Amino acid sequence: MNALQIKNLSVAYEDKIVLKDVNISIPVGSLTGIIGPNGAGKSTLIKAILNQLPNKTGTVHILDRPLNPKDLIVGYVPQRNAVDWDFPTNALDVVLMGRYGHIGLMKKPPAKDKQIALDCLKNVGMEAFADRSIGQLSGGQQQRVFLARALAQEAEIYFMDEPFVGVDAATERTIISILKDLKAQGKTVFVVHHDLQTAGDYFDWMILLNKTITAYGPTKQTFTQENLQQAYGGKLFFMDQAKSNDNLVGER
Amino acid sequence: MLTGNLLWVLVGTILLGVAAGLNGTFSFLQKQSLVGDAAAHAALPGIALAYLVFETKELPILMIGAAITSGLSVYMIQWIVNQSKLKADAAIALVLSVSFGIGIVLISIVNQSTAGNQSGLNDFIFGKAATMAKSDLIWLSGSALLIILMCLLFFKEWKLMIFDPVFAKGIGLPVERLRTLLTALTVLTIVTGIQAVGVILMAAMLIIPAAAARYWSSHLGIILVTSAFFGALSGAFGTMVSSLRIGLSTGPIIVLVAATLFLLSFFFAPTRGLLSKLRKKKEFKQRRVAQEAMSHE
Numbered sequence: 001m002n003a004l005q006i007k008n009l010s011v012a013y014e015d016k017i018v019l020k021d022v023n024i025s026i027p028v029g030s031l032t033g034i035i036g037p038n039g040a041g042k043s044t045l046i047k048a049i050l051n052q053l054p055n056k057t058g059t060v061h062i063l064d065r066p067l068n069p070k071d072l073i074v075g076y077v078p079q080r081n082a083v084d085w086d087f088p089t090n091a092l093d094v095v096l097m098g099r100y101g102h103i104g105l106m107k108k109p110p111a112k113d114k115q116i117a118l119d120c121l122k123n124v125g126m127e128a129f130a131d132r133s134i135g136q137l138s139g140g141q142q143q144r145v146f147l148a149r150a151l152a153q154e155a156e157i158y159f160m161d162e163p164f165v166g167v168d169a170a171t172e173r174t175i176i177s178i179l180k181d182l183k184a185q186g187k188t189v190f191v192v193h194h195d196l197q198t199a200g201d202y203f204d205w206m207i208l209l210n211k212t213i214t215a216y217g218p219t220k221q222t223f224t225q226e227n228l229q230q231a232y233g234g235k236l237f238f239m240d241q242a243k244s245n246d247n248l249v250g251e252r
Numbered sequence: 253m254l255t256g257n258l259l260w261v262l263v264g265t266i267l268l269g270v271a272a273g274l275n276g277t278f279s280f281l282q283k284q285s286l287v288g289d290a291a292a293h294a295a296l297p298g299i300a301l302a303y304l305v306f307e308t309k310e311l312p313i314l315m316i317g318a319a320i321t322s323g324l325s326v327y328m329i330q331w332i333v334n335q336s337k338l339k340a341d342a343a344i345a346l347v348l349s350v351s352f353g354i355g356i357v358l359i360s361i362v363n364q365s366t367a368g369n370q371s372g373l374n375d376f377i378f379g380k381a382a383t384m385a386k387s388d389l390i391w392l393s394g395s396a397l398l399i400i401l402m403c404l405l406f407f408k409e410w411k412l413m414i415f416d417p418v419f420a421k422g423i424g425l426p427v428e429r430l431r432t433l434l435t436a437l438t439v440l441t442i443v444t445g446i447q448a449v450g451v452i453l454m455a456a457m458l459i460i461p462a463a464a465a466r467y468w469s470s471h472l473g474i475i476l477v478t479s480a481f482f483g484a485l486s487g488a489f490g491t492m493v494s495s496l497r498i499g500l501s502t503g504p505i506i507v508l509v510a511a512t513l514f515l516l517s518f519f520f521a522p523t524r525g526l527l528s529k530l531r532k533k534k535e536f537k538q539r540r541v542a543q544e545a546m547s548h549e
Contacts (some may be wrong), residue, residue, distance in 0.1 A: 050422055069424035076422045087281065087415045088470045097412050101423035105404045133470035153423065 002065055003028045003157050004049065009058035011041070011048050018038065018044045020212045021060070026190075026205060031183045033203035033219075034192045037232050040210045042192045045080065047157045050076060062157055072101045075155030077146050079162050081120035085135050091145045092130040095120050124174050141169035147178060158182060159190045164198075176202065184238030189195040257386060258328035259493055264389040265381050265487035265502075267396035268445050269457065273483025274403040275441045276458035277465065277476050278434055282414050286341070287326055287435075287461075290348035292442045294325030296355025297450045299376050300362055309372065311388040311447060315395075318443045325351050326435055355451070379450030379503035382495035388447060395444040399437055403476070410434060411472055448491075453503035457483060460510040467521035486510040 001022050002025045005153070008023040019041045026032055034042050048056050060066070063073060075098075099113040121127050124144040134142065143163060150158055163175050179202070182189050190207075193199050199206070204221040208215040208231040215227040279288055295318035302317025324357040325347050334446065359373050375383075384392070401412075412420045413430050421427045438458070445454045465479035490506030521527050 011354075047418075050418075052418055052421060069422055072423065074421055074422065077414065078418055082418065083416045088466070088472045088475055089411065089415065090471060093411075093472075094415075097416070097419065098423075100408060100412055100425065102410075105407075105409060105425075109408070135470060149419075 001028050002026060002061070003030065003063060004190070005061040005064070006049070007055065007059045008059060009043055009045075009048060011053055011056045013055065018211070019048065019056075022213055024207060024213055024216050026188070026207075026216075028063070028188050029183065029186050030188055030205040031179055031203050032188075032190045032205035032207060033199050033211060034190060034207045035194070035199055035231070036209035036214075037197070038194075040231070042194075042209055043161050045207075045209065046161055046190070046192060050074065050159065069101075072153065073156040075150040075153040075158040077150045077158070077160040077163055080139065080143050080146065080165070082161075084139075085142060087134065090133050091126060091137065091141075092117055092121060092133050094134060094145050095148045095152050098149040101153070117148075117152050117155075121145075123151055124148045125170075138168070140167040143167050144171055144174060147175060151178070156187055158187060159211065160189065160191045162192050162194065164193060164195065196228065231248040258382070258491075259387050260389045260507065261381050261384055261405060261491055262488055263382070264392045264396070265448055265491045265506075266484045267393050267400070267487075269461070269483030269485070269487030270446060270480040271396040271399035271403075271483075272441050272454075272457040273461040273465070273481070274476055275399055275434075275437055275470075275485070277462040277479045278403070278410050278414065279438050279458060280462035280466070281472075282434070284435075284438070285459045286344045287329060288438050288442065288458045290329060290344045290351070291322045291439055292446075292451050292454040292458075293324045293348045293355070295319075295442055295446050295454075296376065297321045297351055297358050298355075299451075300355060300358030300373060303362055303373060304358065309506065311391050314376075315391070315443045315446075318375035318446055319439055321351065322439045322442055323436070324440065333391075342473035351497070352451075352527065360534075375450070375501075376446055377450050378454060378501035379448050379453065379506075381448035381491045381502035384447060392444055392448065394454070395440060399441055399444070400480075402433070402437055404429065407476075410484070418519075419518050448487075448502055449506055450501065450503035453507045456503075456507040456510060457486070460507070460514050464510070464514040464517040467517040467524045469523075482510065482513045486514065 005025040009019060010017065011019040022045065034045060035041050044053070047053050050062050067074065080203060083134050093118040096109055099109060099117060103109050103113055118127065118130065121130055124147050126141060126144050126148060127139060129137065134145065137145065147163065150160070164172055167175070179189055179191070191203065193202065200219060200223050204219055206216060206219050207213060208222065208227055210231045210233070215222050215232040279285055298317035298319065298321030299314045301321070306313050329340070329343045329347050332338055332346065333340050334349045348446055362373055409425060409430050413425065417427050441458065442454050445457055449457055461479040461482035464482050465475045468478050469475050486506045486509040489509040490502050494500040494502040494505045517525065524527055
């Protein structure tokens with residue numbers, strides 16, 4: 001079974017084409033990095049998969065079915081700057097939002113769901129901050145709250161948009177261990193990521209993107225100098241060293 | 253002394269204050285306060301049109317007229333923003349002034365055709381709670397109770413929809429319908445308050461209690477309760493004071509009471525108020541000075 005199958009997906013903002021002819025299928029249980037230069041359409045791809053964009057053509061199947069949000073099989077971690085952190089609410093409350101789909105409209109969250117939310121906060125090492133208002137959290141802590149909210153969704157497939165951006169080392173370790181846990185539980189995770197230095201270690205599958213898919217597949221076969229150069233165009237430079245001939249330095 | 257009717261008026265304006273305090277908090281957090289202002293001004297042409305067409309001063313009919321033009325104004329603001337390069341502030345200002353202008357023209361026509369101010373429609377501009385009839389107050393109270401009930405029912409959905417609409421949609425919440433419902437209730441709040449507070453200052457009842465309450469807590473539940481309390485207090489005080497003197501409009505007094513509450517919150521609220529912030533800054537500076545003195549020794 002495929003976790004994600006996309007056929008002929010194209011997306012346009014007004015008259016500008018942002019994604020063109022995306023065709024991929026990714027197996028269940030993989031931990032996939034979505035990699036590409038700035039403006040490659042990485043976030044757009046996730047939003048298109050999650051059915052959040054009006055101007056798109058093509059089909060997206062998740063676990064072999066068109067996405068229906070009510071199935072509650074998809075968990076989502078948006079970019080941290082996608083929300084107003086000055087909003088008056090606390091950490092536990094945000095995590096509890098991950099349960100709203102299960103709780104149902106107009107109902108008060110039952111104790112059971114509050115317990116799940118609390119457990120998820122504990123999972124990301126934030127239980128001591130449950131009552132803290134979200135505006136007082138550091139960037140890394142906010143990211144962990146978002147991660148805990150996604151865990152509370154108890155989904156099968158997770159999409160995370162740049163979770164590693166601007167976080168401290170402890171948060172980075174937490175995210176990595178959560179990703180491994182999810183994989184061990186047989187879940188499928190997609191992570192938008194832009195740090196090429198770490199990408200090779202974090203993910204076992206890769207999607208290289210620049211407006212369209214330039215390469216995708218298991219990391220070993222996909223994460224090559226040749227493929228990266230194709231995705232990044234001339235923006236990459238490599239350092240030739242005596243021992244390794246493809247020691248990657250980064251985006252110019 | 254509290255006469256029978258004044259008691260009814262008080263109940264009505266308190267319920268209105270609670271409804272506007274709750275509903276206003278949601279639209280304040282959604283950064284839609286100014287849309288509420290435009291919608292309130294746009295109620296005026298609806299009132300005048302309903303009066304011209306049906307030749308009656310029955311409050312429910314005037315309220316329906318007001319709701320139609322008020323709702324239309326919200327729709328027009330969105331339409332202008334979607335269809336043109338104009339930003340929301342320009343679209344709001346445009347719709348607000350044009351609809352209020354039309355309203356004033358229509359009211360003048362009504363006043364000319366009915367010998368002076370016999371229609372009493374002028375009272376809808378600044379509000380006249382103290383002399384409202386009991387039947388009108390029953391309409392007002394019923395409508396306010398409905399708004400309060402809806403705000404309690406959809407508390408959790410609106411919270412998520414305003415905080416993170418993309419996530420809300422992702423878990424299957426009907427975000428568009430929830431947003432429309434909130435807008436519709438804002439229009440209903442405005443329509444409910446127009447006779448008591450008036451179209452010009454009705455927006456203040458939505459904005460000021462919510463803005464003041466934000467200083468007292470960073471927890472939405474507490475902010476809602478505080479805002480409802482401030483709204484109720486403003487409504488009650490405004491009504492009492494304006495009933496003391498004949499010819500005093502209710503709207504301005506309510507706004508002045510609400511503004512006083514806002515100023516008190518702005519300066520004296522714990523942790524978020526200005527004085528508390530200044531004190532913390534000073535303490536921080538003193539600690540720094542003390543630390544530096546220690547390190548120089």
